Amino acid sequence: MDLFKLRREGPPAATPVNSLEELLSTPTPADPLPSPEPAVFSTPVVSEPTPIKAQVAMRSESVITEGFHFNGVVKALTDLRVDGTLDGDIEVKSLVIGGTGAVSGQCRCDVLMIEGRFQGKAECRELHLNAGAVIDGEVTYSVLRAQRGAQITGKYIQKRREAP
Secondary structure, three states: OOOOOOOOOOOOOOOOOOOHHHHHHOOOOOOOOOOOOOOOOOOOOOOOOOOHHHHHHHOOEEEEOOOOEEEEEEEOOOEEEEOOEEEEEEEOOEEEEOOOOEEEEEEEEEEEEEOOEEEEEEEEEEEEEOOOOEEEEEEEEOEEEEOOOOEEEEEEEEOOOOOO
16 A cells, blocks of 8 residues: 555544555545525616616617728618718618718618718708718708708708608
């Protein structure tokens, strides 16, 4: 047994162990530590309504970032924000053209908010033009909101509001 040193964890046994069979057949003492109780966590239920700003932040929005150029057709039931360049046809719920964004083509949406550049033909329910907006084209809208400094060139057609 000099080749193998058999050592047992815990206090030394009253009688020395001389063989592997004796070591394996010796019962081990029970674990002195009690098993931990499972932890129970409860989360309070909050029934307060979500603020409007948080609801807007939770909306699904696709983004074409600055430096990205997209050429093609975009159709979605959600919102689209363009901070890069988009050439083509767009049909979304709302379109936001950021200050660094440029869109050329045809657009159809409920809300069109322009901070950057738009060239082409658009049909929307609400048209929002911020101070840096530059538009060249034909736009059909029901409601127009424009800030001082927006540059608009082209044909603008106000359609009748739909009854709620």
